[in-house]
Structures are given as structure tokens and as C-alpha cells.
Amino acid sequence: MDFDVARPIYQQIIDDYKKRMIRGELRQGDKIPSQREYAEMARINPNTVQRAYREMENLNLVQTSRGQGTFVSVNHEELEAIKKDMAAAVLRSFVTEMRAMQFGDKEMLEMLGQALTSHEGGTEK
Amino acid sequence: MDFDVARPIYQQIIDDYKKRMIRGELRQGDKIPSQREYAEMARINPNTVQRAYREMENLNLVQTSRGQGTFVSVNHEELEAIKKDMAAAVLRSFVTEMRAMQFGDKEMLEMLGQALTSHEGGTEK
Amino acid sequence: MDFDVARPIYQQIIDDYKKRMIRGELRQGDKIPSQREYAEMARINPNTVQRAYREMENLNLVQTSRGQGTFVSVNHEELEAIKKDMAAAVLRSFVTEMRAMQFGDKEMLEMLGQALTSHEGGTEK
Amino acid sequence: MDFDVARPIYQQIIDDYKKRMIRGELRQGDKIPSQREYAEMARINPNTVQRAYREMENLNLVQTSRGQGTFVSVNHEELEAIKKDMAAAVLRSFVTEMRAMQFGDKEMLEMLGQALTSHEGGTEK
DNA sequence: GTGGTCTAGACCACC
DNA sequence: GTGGTCTAGACCACC
Numbered sequence: 001m002d003f004d005v006a007r008p009i010y011q012q013i014i015d016d017y018k019k020r021m022i023r024g025e026l027r028q029g030d031k032i033p034s035q036r037e038y039a040e041m042a043r044i045n046p047n048t049v050q051r052a053y054r055e056m057e058n059l060n061l062v063q064t065s066r067g068q069g070t071f072v073s074v075n076h077e078e079l080e081a082i083k084k085d086m087a088a089a090v091l092r093s094f095v096t097e098m099r100a101m102q103f104g105d106k107e108m109l110e111m112l113g114q115a116l117t118s119h120e121g122g123t124e125k
Numbered sequence: 126m127d128f129d130v131a132r133p134i135y136q137q138i139i140d141d142y143k144k145r146m147i148r149g150e151l152r153q154g155d156k157i158p159s160q161r162e163y164a165e166m167a168r169i170n171p172n173t174v175q176r177a178y179r180e181m182e183n184l185n186l187v188q189t190s191r192g193q194g195t196f197v198s199v200n201h202e203e204l205e206a207i208k209k210d211m212a213a214a215v216l217r218s219f220v221t222e223m224r225a226m227q228f229g230d231k232e233m234l235e236m237l238g239q240a241l242t243s244h245e246g247g248t249e250k
Numbered sequence: 251m252d253f254d255v256a257r258p259i260y261q262q263i264i265d266d267y268k269k270r271m272i273r274g275e276l277r278q279g280d281k282i283p284s285q286r287e288y289a290e291m292a293r294i295n296p297n298t299v300q301r302a303y304r305e306m307e308n309l310n311l312v313q314t315s316r317g318q319g320t321f322v323s324v325n326h327e328e329l330e331a332i333k334k335d336m337a338a339a340v341l342r343s344f345v346t347e348m349r350a351m352q353f354g355d356k357e358m359l360e361m362l363g364q365a366l367t368s369h370e371g372g373t374e375k
Numbered sequence: 376m377d378f379d380v381a382r383p384i385y386q387q388i389i390d391d392y393k394k395r396m397i398r399g400e401l402r403q404g405d406k407i408p409s410q411r412e413y414a415e416m417a418r419i420n421p422n423t424v425q426r427a428y429r430e431m432e433n434l435n436l437v438q439t440s441r442g443q444g445t446f447v448s449v450n451h452e453e454l455e456a457i458k459k460d461m462a463a464a465v466l467r468s469f470v471t472e473m474r475a476m477q478f479g480d481k482e483m484l485e486m487l488g489q490a491l492t493s494h495e496g497g498t499e500k
Numbered sequence: 501g502t503g504g505t506c507t508a509g510a511c512c513a514c515c
Numbered sequence: 516g517t518g519g520t521c522t523a524g525a526c527c528a529c530c
Binding site for chain 3: 504505506507508509513514515
């Protein structure tokens with residue numbers, strides 16, 4: 001048996017940004033905090049923030065220009081793909097966990113339906 | 126922003142046992158590995174295993190008799206309650222994650238339905 | 251006027267590996283030195299090597315498995331694309347430099363022809 | 376393996392002047408910026424500029440008269456020799472790089488020909 | 501002030 | 516021994 005380890009901080013930073021972009025809280029062109037600001041705010045090492053920002057740049061989520069800062073650069077289409085991927089991962093893990101407890105497909109759907117009607121707060125769609 | 130930390134290992138051990146009981150891989154009366162065995166197998170500190178076993182005893186999942194070993198002692202009814210609790214937690218976290226990406230209730234149900242038909246392997250129920 | 255700065259060490263490492271793959275000195279499946287070995291050999295910081303290796307992994311040049319080491323994973327086709335890109339960059343910079351000295355196209359070709367016949371050592375092709 | 380280091384700034388300054396003379400942007404008798412002006416413009420240390428200017432004087436590229444400034448003093452013949460040397464260096468490095476990628480002589484000539492016809496902008500000669 | 505590179509070194513997981 | 520993450524901090528280029 002292997003034990004779960006915390007996801008790397010730099011990955012958590014990236015995922016958080018992805019979610020905020022998906023939610024529309026951050027849009028193309030928006031400036032995100034400087035690496036130093038973020039590091040101080042979150043009380044982590046600037047290098048860790050830089051790694052996150054660098055990987056986000058590799059993923060074309062942001063663009064940075066030296067002396068200027070870092071700016072959201074993801075477009076709508078790319079964002080949709082990211083959203084889809086993240087959702088797929090969440091779904092996969094949900095199904096895996098539920099199957100590990102022997103829940104069948106029908107049960108899962110019923111339980112989800114019930115869960116949704118009980119804790120409200122979601123958007124109608 | 127706060128970052129996720131790994132769940133404590135002793136908790137992960139307990140959850141793993143719970144799942145194996147739910148799946149019927151471990152039944153009332155079955156002997157589980159000694160603390161020492163478990164610790165060696167998993168290459169973790171015996172104290173960590175001890176903590177897990179102690180808490181499982183508090184939860185009435187197992188019973189330890191000195192010199193004999195540790196045995197599953199959960200009954201069917203208790204197990205059902207545990208299963209329900211675990212499922213509720215999994216559902217809650219699923220819904221939270223999906224809402225964080227602005228998925229609506231209908232969408233979630235549709236996507237789950239699709240996910241279930243695509244990656245087969247679940248039990249019919 | 252801006253001055254040239256040394257290319258980052260991690261980039262130089264990557265380029266060196268690319269060239270060795272192109273030359274066939276390193277082939278798919280070959281193990282490359284561990285990060286520590288490389289760092290000691292080149293007397294640079296292990297973190298710098300790791301950055302190079304990590305980026306090579308992102309580029310699908312190598313694959314690393316924890317506890318095992320790092321292995322060349324680029325296939326023939328990808329390598330051809332890389333070779334083409336590198337050659338294009340070299341050519342571009344050559345042409346730019348020569349034009350900055352007002353050499354015309356014909357002259358460049360003549361001079362290259364002459365240079366090739368004088369310092370031999372290249373492969374016939 | 377050894378890593379490339381940035382060329383000294385004073386050398387880069389000299390090369391830049393050489394190119395501008397070759398291009399005819401600077402001609403015999405033209406005044407070039409004072410060391411102080413240059414240093415401020417380029418935001419570098421005046422000592423670095425002084426070293427560049429001193430070496431250019433040694434190379435007979437410029438002449439400095441105290442209180443008057445520094446003037447281009449290279450004649451046509453000398454300039455031709457410099458141009459030839461610089462071109463030879465550029466060619467040598469090009470051939471070396473291309474051979475390191477196993478390009479043969481014919482290939483190099485073909486590729487250069489193609490590169491020249493594609494990115495136009497050169498002078499006919 | 502902004503990001504970019506690099507060093508030094510700790511600690512961990514996996515083999 | 517292997518790679519992976521993170522901290523601490525220096526120094527630099529560009530604004």
C-alpha cells in the first residue's frame with residue numbers, strides 16, 4: 001500500500017489559477033500578483049511561486065514580461081479544454097472512489113441527484 | 126490561500142481498512158496483520174500503525190486481544206453507516222469541486238452518466 | 251543598444267543533449283547521467299541540472315522514473331523536427347549576421363562554398 | 376563540458392562599432408559619442424566604455440583627441456580586412472554548428488540557398 | 501519593482 | 516542511489 005502525499009504547492013497554485021480563470025474571476029489581460037507579492041501573501045518561497053508561474057507560462061495560461069509583471073493570456077477556447085480536462089479528472093476520481101465502495105452506476109446517479117437537491121447553492125443549468 | 130496537506134498516514138490506514146471491509150474483503154472475525162508486520166510491509170513507523178489500530182478499536186472496527194492479534198469486529202449494520210458516511214463525503218467533495226468550475230446540477234448528472242457509460246467496469250445495480 | 255548575455259546554463263545543457271541525440275550518440279532508451287552525477291561532473295548546482303532535465307521531460311526528449319534514472323525517449327520523427335528547428339535557427343542567425351555586414355546573397359553562397367572546400371572534415375552528402 | 380559565458384561587454388561594443396563602420400553608418404572623420412554619453416545611454420560603467428574606446432584606438436579604428444572627442448579613423452582598406460575577418464569567424468561558427476548536427480556540405484549550401492530565397496530582404500549582389 | 505538564473509542545502513519518496 | 520519539492524538567499528537585467 002502506498003500513501004497519498006500532498007500535491008506539490010506549485011501544482012496547487014496552478015490549479016487555483018485555472019479555477020479562477022474558469023470561473024471568469026480572471027480574464028485575458030488581467031495582471032496577476034507579482035511573484036514576490038504572491039510569495040509573501042501565501043508565506044511560501046518565491047522560488048515555489050516562480051515555478052508555478054513558469055509552468056503556467058509553458059501552458060500558455062499567462063505571459064510574463066520582465067519588469068512588467070505576469071498577465072493572463074489564455075483564450076476562451078483553451079480555457080474550455082482545460083475545464084473539460086479538469087472535470088474529467090474530478091469525475092474519474094469520483095467514480096473510482098465510489099466503485100471502491102462497490103456502488104453501482106445507478107446508485108451513484110441516484111445519490112448524486114439526491115445530494116444536489118439537498119445541498120442547494122448550485123446554478124440551474 | 127491555504128494549501129492542502131497530506132492526510133495523516135494513520136487516517137489513510139483506517140480509510141483503507143474501512144474500504145476493504147465495505148468491499149467484503151475483510152469480514153467479521155478475520156485476522157488483520159500485526160502492527161509490526163504492517164509497519165514493515167508499509168515501511169512506516171510502528172507507532173503510526175499503532176495509532177491507526179487504536180483508533181479503529183475505538184471505532185469498534187476491530188478488536189485486539191493481547192497475544193492473539195487484531196480481528197475485524199464490525200457488524201453489518203455499523204458497516205452500512207460507515208459506507209454511507211464515506212459516500213457522503215465523496216459526494217460532497219465532488220459537488221464542491223464541480224461547482225467551483227461552475228458546472229450546474231444538470232450538467233453534473235449528464236456528465237456522470239456519460240462517464241459511467243464510457244469507462245465501463247462497474248457493477249450493474 | 252543591448253548587450254548579449256550568456257545563455258542560461260540549463261538551456262545549454264538541453265541544447266547539448268539535443269545535439270548528441272541528433273548525432274546518434276544518444277539513442278532511445280539510453281540512460282543519461284543522474285542529476286547528481288551530471289552536477290558533480292560539470293561542477294554546477296544539482297538544481298540547475300534538474301531544471302534542464304525537467305524541461306527535457308516536458309519536451310518529451312527524456313523520461314525519468316524516480317529511483318531509476320533518466321532515459322532518452324525521443325523518437326526518430328520528433329528528432330527530425332528538432333534538428334530542423336535547430337538548423338533553421340542557426341541559418342537565420344548566420345544570414346542576419348552576414349546581412350548586418352552587407353553581404354549579399356550570392357556572396358554568402360560563394361563564401362560558404364569556399365569555406366567548405368577549405369576546411370575539410372565534413373561528411374560528403 | 377564547459378558552458379558558454381557572455382562575451383565581455385567592451386568586446387560587444389567594439390564589434391558593434393565595427394559593424395556600423397562596415398555598413399557605412401560611420402565613416403572616417405565622424406564623431407562618436409563621448410565615453411560619458413555612451414556609458415549613460417547604455418547604462419554601463421564608464422570604465423567599460425573606456426576600455427572599448429582604448430582598444431579601438433589601438434586597432435586604429437578611432438582616434439581620440441583630448442578635449443575634442445573621439446573620431447572614426449579607419450580607412451577603406453583596413454575596413455575591408457576587418458570585414459573579411461569578421462565574416463570568416465561567422466562562417467567558421469556556422470559550419471561548426473551545422474557539422475555538429477551532421478549536416479553535409481551539399482545540404483548546407485542547399486539549405487542556405489533556400490533560406491535566402493525564403494526570407495528576402497537582402498541586397499542583390 | 502519586476503521577473504530570471506543560480507547556488508546551497510534540507511528533506512522526502514521510491515528503489 | 517534516484518529523482519522531486521521546497522526553502523533561503525544572492526545577483527542580475529529590465530523598467
